[in-house]
Amino acid sequence: RDLKNLVILDRIDNPAAIAELKAINPKVTVTFYPYDVTVPIAETTKLLKTIFAKLKTVDILINGAGILDDHQIERTIAVNYTGLVNTTTAIMDFWDKRKGGPGGIICNIGSVTGFNAIYQVPVYSGTKAAVVNFTSSLAKLAPITGVTAYTVNPGITRTTLVHKFNSWLDVEPQVAEKLLAHPTQAS
Numbered sequence: 001r002d003l004k005n006l007v008i009l010d011r012i013d014n015p016a017a018i019a020e021l022k023a024i025n026p027k028v029t030v031t032f033y034p035y036d037v038t039v040p041i042a043e044t045t046k047l048l049k050t051i052f053a054k055l056k057t058v059d060i061l062i063n064g065a066g067i068l069d070d071h072q073i074e075r076t077i078a079v080n081y082t083g084l085v086n087t088t089t090a091i092m093d094f095w096d097k098r099k100g101g102p103g104g105i106i107c108n109i110g111s112v113t114g115f116n117a118i119y120q121v122p123v124y125s126g127t128k129a130a131v132v133n134f135t136s137s138l139a140k141l142a143p144i145t146g147v148t149a150y151t152v153n154p155g156i157t158r159t160t161l162v163h164k165f166n167s168w169l170d171v172e173p174q175v176a177e178k179l180l181a182h183p184t185q186a187s
Helices: 015-024 041-055 073-095 122-140 175-180
Strands: 005-010 029-034 060-063 104-109 147-152
Touching (some): 005 015, 005 041, 060 073, 073 104, 073 122, 104 122, 122 147
Parallel strands (some): 060 104, 104 147
16 A cells, blocks of 8 residues: 555565566566575664665565575574574564654564474474574563554465475475365465
């Protein structure tokens, strides 16, 4: 509704995707900043200062970074959970009404595995359960902080994320094929 600015923070610069977003609604200014959610909070805060200085206000944060590779335990936790917590913590400096902020909305991307684990990928499933619980806590803090929080928990989505990935300790060598045998949704 009457979106003026869309800011994309990602590790990968994808000019074609940015151009596609611009073409959808030419009235919206689409800007890209390189960003890795695994950086320390101080780096995230520095980037947010730049964005807030340029735009004056940011209304919604969508935390959507994620990987699905239980062989990379530390990275999976860092991207799927720690990065989301750090990004949320950094933006609270700008939004928290106790600090004079205007409040805001956080939409964290979880997964149905946050409620019903896929046993072959317990690290991934565990990070998504952590996202659900973290967001639930944030939501209960809204009267104090002025920041509303939601989790969107999609089911199995046909993306490159689920076409080939590694199960924890190789407990299931064909986990991608078995996962895609269930009903899926388009990305």
